[in-house]
Amino acid sequence: MEFLIFLLLIVVVIIGAPITISFLLYRWIKKKRFNKKWRLISFVPILILGFFIYRAIYPDFDFYEEDFEQVVEMPFPKSGEIRYKIASYPDHFGDYTSSFLIELDKEDMDRLESQILNIGFKEVDNTMSSEELDYVESKVDSKEYLKQYARNLDADKYFSIGFLNDGRSVIITRASW
Incomplete structure (x- = not known):
């Protein structure tokens, strides 16, 4: 209960x-009788808040490039182009699921496949299912x-990579819980 009040x-x-x-x-600008156009400045704090909320809900490409680097432990390839992307909003522990489709050239595809085998990925018949992965697959x-x-x-993170x-094309999914 105390936590909810604090939150x-x-x-x-x-x-x-x-x-x-x-x-x-707004009140200060109005009281000083500045030009009415200057009253728009009073909305800047609300616009800044809106920007941060938007970025939290709809992360940019850098977010997915960082996920790529975390999952495959190599820098995002120069030929890489993110086509479709989606992520869940993090819960109060910071856990989330993200899924994205990237397109790579042949050389980067080969490099990616050898890298994931070197860091312990195992070939599977099918991967986990999530709303985010279903969206990208659709x-x-x-x-x-x-x-x-x-x-x-670490028993609380799951990574999957599917070569199409x-x-x-490669679909990468990162889930934590």
Whole structure:
């Protein structure tokens, strides 16, 4: 119960502070009788808050490149292009699931496959299922898995990598719980 009250207090402060700052800034600008256009400045704290909320819900490509580097323990390839991506919102422990499809050239595909075998991925018949993985798979037209690999890490993280039969596409899923 105490935790919920603390969590509610944090949410009120995080959301309430920018709104209060915007309101006070608006009142100050109005009281000083500045040009009405300057009143728009008072909305900057709310816009900043909105930007951070948007970025938390819809992460950018850097987020998925970092996930790639965590999963396969190698830098994101220069030829890599993220086509489809989705991630769940982290829970209060920071655990989340992300899934994304990248396209690579032949050289990077070979390098990726040898790297994942070196770090302990095992070939499997099918990987886990998640809403995020289902979403990415639904975006793929008539491509089937050629090979699938999986790896459990520290009993609370699961990584899966699926090579598609077009010779360019890879679906990577990272889940933690």
